[in-house]
Amino acid sequence: GAVVSQHPSWVICKSGTSVKIECRSLDFQATTMFWYRQFPKQSLMLMATSNEGSKATYEQGVEKDKFLINHASLTLSTLTVTSAHPEDSSFYICSAGEFGQGNSPLHFGNGTRLTVT
Amino acid sequence: QKEVEQNSGPLSVPEGAIASLNCTYSDRGSQSFFWYRQYSGKSPELIMSIYSNGDKEDGRFTAQLNKASQYVSLLIRDSQPSDSATYLCAVSLLSGSARQLTFGSGTQLTVLP
Numbered sequence: 001g002a003v004v005s006q007h008p009s010w011v012i013c014k015s016g017t018s019v020k021i022e023c024r025s026l027d028f029q030a031t032t033m034f035w036y037r038q039f040p041k042q043s044l045m046l047m048a049t050s051n052e053g054s055k056a057t058y059e060q061g062v063e064k065d066k067f068l069i070n071h072a073s074l075t076l077s078t079l080t081v082t083s084a085h086p087e088d089s090s091f092y093i094c095s096a097g098e099f100g101q102g103n104s105p106l107h108f109g110n111g112t113r114l115t116v117t
Numbered sequence: 118q119k120e121v122e123q124n125s126g127p128l129s130v131p132e133g134a135i136a137s138l139n140c141t142y143s144d145r146g147s148q149s150f151f152w153y154r155q156y157s158g159k160s161p162e163l164i165m166s167i168y169s170n171g172d173k174e175d176g177r178f179t180a181q182l183n184k185a186s187q188y189v190s191l192l193i194r195d196s197q198p199s200d201s202a203t204y205l206c207a208v209s210l211l212s213g214s215a216r217q218l219t220f221g222s223g224t225q226l227t228v229l230p
Contacts, residue, residue: 006160034217034218042222043205043220043221043222043223044161044205044220045220046217046218046219049217091158093160093161095218106151106163106218107163108153108160108161108162109160110159110160111159111160113158
């Protein structure tokens with residue numbers, strides 16, 4: 001079945017530094033990938049839609065200059081949290097759908113637990 | 118108004134019983150409906166998908182969709198302790214080859230041995 005790989009699975013960084021998270025579709029091409037954030041005891045909240053070869057679409061309230069998204073190929077999207085602060089500590093999850101499959105459900109990566117100290 | 122609503126629970130059922138999870142959505146244009154299971158600290162994993170009215174069965178799981186009532190449910194038969202998790206209902210509008218999901222807040226299920 002379709003597999004989405006996300007790396008790293010967890011990261012601890014100091015306040016003010018930047019962190020890059022990678023999301024790869026391993027056995028299918030994904031023109032679109034989605035980035036979600038989940039705080040403890042809460043549901044997944046969509047942050048942005050990552051489109052291959054074009055600018056990402058951000059949800060209302062998500063700072064595009066803080067959460068940089070690059071989708072350079074059909075199998076890779078990256079999310080960079082710039083100048084991270086403790087309030088950015090969260091569980092970040094990417095998802096992707098299979099290229100050309102109209103009713104294909106999304107497949108999720110294993111998530112990245114970010115802790116900013 | 119929330120777009121996808123679920124009872125947060127917790128819902129507790131004894132082992133072997135049927136667990137019933139419910140979800141309502143507000144956008145009548147919704148086309149695709151999914152149930153995901155999420156264990157604590159883990160990413161969601163797909164349990165069921167359903168696109169047309171009626172029932173869809175897969176093993177111990179049955180999804181039910183009623184677009185007129187804007188209602189989708191998940192039944193888990195012969196519940197096992199390993200089914201204890203948070204179940205997320207997700208709804209999507211038609212958007213091409215990949216789907217942008219709106220998630221409910223999830224229902225926490227505990228299956229008691």
